[in-house]
Amino acid sequence: MRDELYSPLGQTLAPAARPQRRSLGRWLGAACATALVAGGSAFTALNQPAFAPPAPPSPVKVAEQVAERRPEPAERQPNVLRMEQGGGFTISDAEGERPLVDDANPMTGSIRVLEPGSLRQPAAFSHMPEQALLEATDFGPLPVRGTDGRRPLDVYAGAWSGTGGTRIAIVVGGLGVSQSGSMRAVEELPAGVTLAFAAEGNSLDRWMQAGRRNGHEILLQAPMEPFGYPDVSAGPHTLKVADAAAGRLDDLHWSMGRITNYVGVMNYMGARLNADPAALQPFLGELSKRGLLYLDDGTSLRSEARDVAMANGTSFASADLVIDTEREPASIEKQLDVLERIARAKGTAIGTASAFDASIDGIKRWAAAAAERGIEIVPVSALAFDPEARG
Known part of the structure; x- marks a missing residue:
């Protein structure tokens, strides 16, 4: 009766199997399934290939792949100097990369570069000394060639167009002696005018930084022995003929340590030393060794500086004339006119002056008009004979 009540409508309920047989069948089925699974897994495992890490690619293949991925080398920048591990330098320029051999100045082991302007200090940092171009001494930091071959002459050189045409360099000296004159020269003169700082002056570092920020190239005026010494003296640290000839350059080093960021040295007085080749050779050799130029102010007809420098x-x-031997405006204007005629005759000219009010006023007026006549005022380094430059 119970089975009929739970039987689906219209279907005949099959007789129930005995519990003992149903449990035994399930056990046998499960055992068979387990055996089949285990046997299949064992067969699969036994027939798998042995596992091993992949063999490394051959070195040749690796090299080929690296070569395919390696970018093309960047184009060599011109005038880049590199110091080699074993000593010596190489240069990269339009001719390719090659060892840099010095055949111009074997005495100093100098490095010659093409277009030194490419090594010029960026304008934004021109008032800051390059630490790689300084030597710490008892006299203060002295300029020196860098281990990469750069010279202070290259790095601190003033900018100019680099084109041809009539070019004139004007050097205004005595900065640091008069504070008002120094301020006017730094702030009012055109950037192309070179400023020369007196070693005995005051606030030299401040004026140097202001001058460099305004685009001026810098020289150091070193006191040197004049005729008539000691009755006529350039100051307590005058470089004397006897000391220079003997290689005793302490007074020169004192002057050189008073300021930084200059491209060379200009004489203050010094007619007697400039006339003595025995004194000039150690003096000029020291400047060359340190990567500096020498400007002869041109006041002495007996100067041997050019021949010894060569x-x-x-x-x-060397300067062609002094602009302000007389401080009258008419005389200064006349001298500037002479300087311009010299430049038109030979292409270039160099004039010197001092930071007097009349000189600054006259140079300012002349420079504005000269630019309209196609004359470029350039830093003195642009007109210097440089045996280390080639091009």
């Missing part, structure tokens, strides 16, 4: 491999320039 023989010594020193970068050199």
